[in-house]
Amino acid sequence: MPALQRVHARIALVLFVVAVLALMPLVHPLRAQQAAPGAQFGRWELADVADWRAGNVADLLITNNAGGELRLAEAVAQGVFLSAPFETDFAPNAVGAVWRAEVIVGTELTLEVRARADAPSLDADAGWGPWLALESADARSQADDGAFATADVVALPADTSYLQLRAAFTTTAARTSAVLDAVIVSYFRTVGDPPVFAAGLPRRPILFGPDTLTQRPAAIARETWSGRVVAAQSARRAPRGIIVHQIAATPAADDSLSLMRALLLHQTDVLGWDDLSYHYVIDAEGNLFEGRLGGPTSEVGRLSGGDTAVHVALIAPPDQAPSEQAQAVLITLVAWLGQAYEIAPTGEHRVTVGATRTLRPSIAGHFEADPSANDPFPAFRNLLPQLRTRADQSTVRARWYFAEGNVTDYSQRFSFFNPSSAAADARVTLVRPGGSPVTQVVPVPAGARADLVVNDLASGAAALPAIVESSAPILAERSMGLTTDIDSGAGIAELSRVWYFAEGSTVNGASTYLILFNPQAAAVAATLSYLRRDGVVFDQPVVIPGQNRLVITVNDIAPLPDGSRPLVNADFGVRVIAAQPIAVERTMRFGGNQTGFHTGQGITTLSRNWHFAEGTTEGDFTMRLLVLNPNDQPTNVEAIFSDPEGAALTRRYAVPPRSQLSILVNDVVPAQGVSSLVRADRPIAVERALLFNDGLAGTVGSGALAPSYRWAFVDGRTTDVAYYLAVSNPNRVSTTVTVDLLFADGAPATQTFTIPPNARYTLAVHELYPDEAAVTAVVSATLPIVAERSLFPGAGTRGGSTALGFPLP
Numbered sequence: 001m002p003a004l005q006r007v008h009a010r011i012a013l014v015l016f017v018v019a020v021l022a023l024m025p026l027v028h029p030l031r032a033q034q035a036a037p038g039a040q041f042g043r044w045e046l047a048d049v050a051d052w053r054a055g056n057v058a059d060l061l062i063t064n065n066a067g068g069e070l071r072l073a074e075a076v077a078q079g080v081f082l083s084a085p086f087e088t089d090f091a092p093n094a095v096g097a098v099w100r101a102e103v104i105v106g107t108e109l110t111l112e113v114r115a116r117a118d119a120p121s122l123d124a125d126a127g128w129g130p131w132l133a134l135e136s137a138d139a140r141s142q143a144d145d146g147a148f149a150t151a152d153v154v155a156l157p158a159d160t161s162y163l164q165l166r167a168a169f170t171t172t173a174a175r176t177s178a179v180l181d182a183v184i185v186s187y188f189r190t191v192g193d194p195p196v197f198a199a200g201l202p203r204r205p206i207l208f209g210p211d212t213l214t215q216r217p218a219a220i221a222r223e224t225w226s227g228r229v230v231a232a233q234s235a236r237r238a239p240r241g242i243i244v245h246q247i248a249a250t251p252a253a254d255d256s257l258s259l260m261r262a263l264l265l266h267q268t269d270v271l272g273w274d275d276l277s278y279h280y281v282i283d284a285e286g287n288l289f290e291g292r293l294g295g296p297t298s299e300v301g302r303l304s305g306g307d308t309a310v311h312v313a314l315i316a317p318p319d320q321a322p323s324e325q326a327q328a329v330l331i332t333l334v335a336w337l338g339q340a341y342e343i344a345p346t347g348e349h350r351v352t353v354g355a356t357r358t359l360r361p362s363i364a365g366h367f368e369a370d371p372s373a374n375d376p377f378p379a380f381r382n383l384l385p386q387l388r389t390r391a392d393q394s395t396v397r398a399r400w401y402f403a404e405g406n407v408t409d410y411s412q413r414f415s416f417f418n419p420s421s422a423a424a425d426a427r428v429t430l431v432r433p434g435g436s437p438v439t440q441v442v443p444v445p446a447g448a449r450a451d452l453v454v455n456d457l458a459s460g461a462a463a464l465p466a467i468v469e470s471s472a473p474i475l476a477e478r479s480m481g482l483t484t485d486i487d488s489g490a491g492i493a494e495l496s497r498v499w500y501f502a503e504g505s506t507v508n509g510a511s512t513y514l515i516l517f518n519p520q521a522a523a524v525a526a527t528l529s530y531l532r533r534d535g536v537v538f539d540q541p542v543v544i545p546g547q548n549r550l551v552i553t554v555n556d557i558a559p560l561p562d563g564s565r566p567l568v569n570a571d572f573g574v575r576v577i578a579a580q581p582i583a584v585e586r587t588m589r590f591g592g593n594q595t596g597f598h599t600g601q602g603i604t605t606l607s608r609n610w611h612f613a614e615g616t617t618e619g620d621f622t623m624r625l626l627v628l629n630p631n632d633q634p635t636n637v638e639a640i641f642s643d644p645e646g647a648a649l650t651r652r653y654a655v656p657p658r659s660q661l662s663i664l665v666n667d668v669v670p671a672q673g674v675s676s677l678v679r680a681d682r683p684i685a686v687e688r689a690l691l692f693n694d695g696l697a698g699t700v701g702s703g704a705l706a707p708s709y710r711w712a713f714v715d716g717r718t719t720d721v722a723y724y725l726a727v728s729n730p731n732r733v734s735t736t737v738t739v740d741l742l743f744a745d746g747a748p749a750t751q752t753f754t755i756p757p758n759a760r761y762t763l764a765v766h767e768l769y770p771d772e773a774a775v776t777a778v779v780s781a782t783l784p785i786v787a788e789r790s791l792f793p794g795a796g797t798r799g800g801s802t803a804l805g806f807p808l809p
Contacts (some may be wrong), residue, residue, distance in 0.1 A: 012412050013290065013605040032611065038227065040189040041265055044086045047182035055083040061442050062167065072169045072177035079156075081180075083165040085120045091160055092187035094153040094257075094262035096270060097134045098141045100181035101148055106173030109180060111334065112166045117159040129157060131166060133248070137366070137373035137652035138303055148309040151303060152313075153262045155249040158191065174373045186270045187698060190261035198257045208295025209340035213396040217333050219280065219288040225257055232294035233274050239341050240349050241309045242334055244384070245278065245366045247320035256283035256315055257609055277302045278313040280333060286325030288333065294339060305369025306353035308336055311765060314380070316409040321379040334363060337395040345391040363388050393471045400476040400491030401583040402597050403517035403549060405430070405454070405464030410480045412454040414468065417475045417714040417776050418444040419808070426470030430458055431465045431519070433548045444474055449714060449745065449776045450646050465549045465583075467557075475713040484595035485697040485799025488715045488791065489805060492601045493521070495581030499602035500685040501574040502628035502660065503531070503588070505701050506555045506567060509588040514552040514574065517583040518544035526578035528552065531630060535659045544582060573685065574626035576602070591696040598700045600799070606630070606683030611702040613675040613760055614688075614788040614802050615641075615665065615730040621692045623665040626700075627680060628685040629655040630741070635682040636708040639663055641674040642728065646759035655684070675728035677758040677787070678703070684796040691800060697799035699790075703802055707731075707784030711805030715791075718766040722800075723775060723790040725763040727785055729755035735783035739763060744774035755785070779805065 027524050031592060045051065049068035059079030063069045095113055103109050111134040111500040116127045132154045139151035169178055203218035249259060253520050260281060267273045277300050278291040292298050303311060303344045316322040322330070333608065338345045347362045365384055366373040376384070407413065416426045423446050430438040438458050444450045458464055468476045468491060480487035504512045518524045522629045540557065559565050587599040617623050629635045637653045651668055655661045665674070678686045691698040707730055716723050729735045734756050741749040749769060755761045765775060779787040792800035 005371075013487060016039050018575060035578045038190075038192055039261060039265060039644070040090055041269070042088060042092075042187050044185040044187065045182065046165065052212035054079065055081055055118050057081050061143065062685050066181060070167065070180040072171060074175070074463075076301075078170045079151075080169070081167040081622070086163045088187055090189050092156055092157055092189050093160070093191050093258050094155055094266075094577055095163065095185055095187045096153040096266035097183060097185050098147050098149045098270065099183040100146070101180040105177065106176055107169070107171045107178040110168045111183065112168075113185065113666070114155060114163045114164050114166075115156045115160040117157065120162060120503070121181070122806075128164065130711070134462070134686060135248070135374060137375075138305065138370040151267070151277060152247045152249070153188065153259065153266045153345060155259050163187065167608045178634045186266060186757050188262040188265055189260045189267065191255070196257060196281060197255070198225065198289070199285060201257070203288075206295070206336075206610060208291070208297070208334075212336060212339040213392070213399045214336045214339045215332070215396070217288055217329070217336055219290045222290045225260055225289055228264070230592065231297055235299040236294070236297045237299045237308045238309055239307045239337075239343065241360060242337055242343060242363045243305065243309045243311050243366055244302070244330070244363065244376060245303075245311060245313040245368050246318070246322075246380050247281070247313050247315045248375065248377065249315055256285070256287060260289055260724040278311045278680070280310075281313045281315065282322070282329050282333070282737065283315045284323045284325045284326055284807055285781070286323070286329045288329050290320065290368045292772070293521065296341060296709060303366070303370070307351045307369060309369070314376075316380060319379060321383055327383070327387065331390045331394050334387070334724045335392040335500070338362070338391065339395050345395065346388050356423055361388070364390065377549065379685065382722045388542060396469050397466075397473045398470045400468040400518065401495065401517060402466040402468075402478050402491050402492060402635070403515040403583045403585040403601075404480070404587055404792045406462050406480070407455045407458055407464060408460055408462040410482060413451060413479045414454060414466070415450045415479065415715040416442060416444045416451070416468070417449045418446055418472055419475070419712065419778075420627050421446050422472060424470050424474055426476065428452060429467045429468045429469075430454070431463060431467065431547060431549075432458065433463050444470070444472070447742075449742065449774060451774070463549060465742070467519060474688070475714050476711055477803075479715050480597075480599060482595070482597050482600070482797065485597040486791065486793060487598045487600065487801045489600045489801070489803040492583045493587075494604070494654045495583055497578045497581050497605040498575040499584040499604060500606065500628060500630065501602050502626040502685045502687040502702070503689055504554065504574050504586070505588070505590075506570055508590070509594070510588060511594060513587040514553040514554065514576070514586065515549055515585045516542070516544045516545060516578075517549040517578075518574070519583070520580060521546045524580045524582055526576055527584065529575040530554070530567055531573045531575065531628060531658050531660055532566070534654050535686075536566060536720070537658050544578075553592050571660060571662065573626070573630070584793065590702065592697065595696045596691070597697050598698060600701055603685045603702050605704045605705060606685055608680050608683055609705065610678040610706060611728065611730065611786040612688050612703040613786040614726040614790055615676050616673045616690070617666040617669060618671050618673060619692070620694060622695070623691055624689045625663040625665060625676065626687045626689060627653070627655055627661040627663065627678065628686070629657060629661070629682065632657050633682065635680045635684055636680045637661070637684070640677040640679070641665065641666075641669050641773060642673055642758050642760060642761070643669075643672055644760055646756045648758055649799075652669060673760070673762065675702075675726070677730065694699060694797060697796070699800060699802045701802060701804060704786045704807070707786050708807035709781060709784055710808035711779045711785070711787035713777045713789045713803070713805050716765075716777065716789060718770050718772045722795050723765040724789065724790040725765060725777060725779060725787060726760060727763070727779060727781075727787045728760040729785055730758065731779075731783045732757050733783070735781045735785060737761070737779060737781045737785065740778045740780070741765070741769065742776040743772045748792050
């Protein structure tokens with residue numbers, strides 16, 4: 001054991017006893033104290049010559065110094081003290097200890113305790129349980145910082161009636177010995193009557209920390225398991241690491257709650273610490289206890305090892321690794337903590353210990369934070385590298401929701417792109433309402449793309465919302481198709497309570513479907529408001545079942561009590577307001593025999609500016625801009641159309657409150673390819689609709705809220721498909737654009753071009769790289785731009801889709 005601060009026992013012992021008495025009123029050693037409702041604790045003190053002489057000593061000296069000290073005899077290297085048995089006046093389930101000692105370089109002092117249920121026999125060892133170590137490491141009593149203490153309590157059998165203490169002294173230096181002045185063993189009974197088990201206590205998601213993609217773990221709240229309500233400490237610092245501890249205990253099955261209550265009493269009422277030193281504790285059953293109040297930023301003055309850290313303790317026997325349940329909860333907790341507080345699970349950070357700067361793992365064992373600590377013990381310690389990796393892999397760095405999914409009427413495919421430098425997995429969960437989910441893991445190599453044909457996994461399912469998760473920041477698109485039309489686009493990156501659609505119609509046989517997906521366990525109420533073009537507003541309350549989706553067929557909404565059908569043969573926008581965050585998409589079918597099809601997510605953020613790179617009125621294309629003003633006041637709108645040379649044409653419109661406006665672009669710029677900018681004096685929602693093939697096919701989508709330096713497109717091919725990248729430059733100076741393409745065989749290609757100010761450029765990828773089964777593109781520029789992708793199978797004879805790219809950092 002390394003050198004520790006010398007304790008001057010002759011003076012300090014008196015101060016120590018006074019301090020302990022102030023914290024825990026002294027009673028006769030055989031009399032218990034009421035520490036808290038339903039809990040008891042008592043104390044057993046060995047501090048004077050009579051106490052030491054009542055036990056057995058081997059190769060030790062008992063001196064009168066400071067009332068009584070214990071040390072090695074002359075010229076011996078080791079010795080042992082064995083106390084007389086001590087009878088408790090109630091059956092304790094845990095013990096902790098504080099001791100005054102002088103331990104210098106070359107010497108070592110270890111304390112152990114054991115227990116039994118009946119009176120001791122003449123046989124010194126018969127009937128006693130195993131010796132249980134009383135570890136101190138960097139723990140100290142707050143009553144006097146020179147006193148060693150067990151940070152944790154030791155679990156005892158429920159029928160314990162007698163305790164015995166053993167102190168072992170060793171030295172490697174001649175004429176040198178550790179000195180033991182006093183030991184106070186605190187014993188606790190915290191078993192309820194009738195007993196309450198942790199497994200039956202309610203959980204709640206951890207309240208602290210920012211929102212993360214990684215799921216927030218659910219824990220047993222402090223006031224729930226402890227029965228004591230106290231104020232959290234005010235000291236706050238953002239954690240830089242996580243320190244993992246092992247509470248070396250083997251409580252009876254389902255009895256960790258009693259151990260937790262004893263631990264709280266020991267650290268606060270006996271040691272005088274401001275609160276529990278552990279932010280979270282995990283037992284063998286996988287129960288997660290909230291420990292220190294105030295959350296992960298509550299600063300720990302003890303056990304920090306020169307670092308600001310989150311302290312997590314696992315209850316496990318010293319010779320065993322934590323259970324699989326406990327490991328799984330630890331991984332979930334550490335993954336969330338790492339993302340919430342920017343702590344890389346497999347990373348390192350610098351800490352200052354004394355005057356030394358050193359690197360420490362972001363997830364460190366207690367022994368790595370303090371060399372005097374022995375925990376986690378070897379079986380657990382050996383798992384730490386694996387646990388760090390598993391926590392990193394369990395961190396959700398990308399999550400995509402798809403409310404729409406149907407493999408009965410459509411072909412459906414997911415495409416994933418991994419822009420990171422490490423391989424990743426895309427975990428796809430297909431939610432089957434009323435049935436078990438279907439899960440598929442798709443490997444996505446670094447810097448590459450991977451696809452999944454959904455029809456191969458769940459054929460015949462007409463309702464198939466999906467969730468895609470990954471430990472890497474992958475991008476995910478969904479492609480759906482008929483033989484007459486297709487649609488593709490990005491998933492929903494974030495759930496929202498509010499959604500808008502500027503387009504919606506039941507005119508000329510069009511059908512509009514609203515798909516509301518609730519991935520949460522509980523049902524969610526929502527109100528859909530249909531804002532008609534003529535200013536009429538119709539509200540529809542709905543409830544979306546938990547982990548299910550609700551499809552609203554707008555054409556079939558029941559008549560009002562007066563018999564009217566406000567949404568029949570109507571054009572409208574939609575606003576959805578839900579009680580909890582959900583995912584919402586809209587699917588439209590149109591044209592003769594409803595051959596036309598498009599689907600995609602709604603708008604969650606209103607804006608005064610909307611950018612569209614793609615747009616055309618050439619040939620038989622019809623282009624409309626749909627403007628939704630959900631405000632209670634009118635808004636003034638300015639639509640600016642720019643051609644490939646940068647020439648601009650502006651039109652101004654007034655949109656009444658709570659209504660939709662349709663701008664027929666063909667009447668403004670006929671037979672022209674254009675980019676568009678829509679500006680308003682109030683936040684609005686804007687979508688662009690393109691119809692072609694005599695109105696039998698088309699596409700709808702919202703614009704960009706702002707230009708970006710980089711845009712990514714996952715899906716695409718040039719095998720019998722016309723592939724266009726439309727790029728607009730909204731700046732007043734020219735910009736250079738680089739398009740990096742990646743094909744199915746991993747081969748790359750690059751195209752570079754310059755776009756004049758306020759102009760747009762269209763790159764025909766299929767003409768440059770024909771017959772490519774898969775094409776992924778990243779568009780970069782020297783100035784912020786807007787980029788969209790258009791795909792037309794059979795040169796448009798089988799429909800087409802247009803999608804905004806993913807803005808990249």
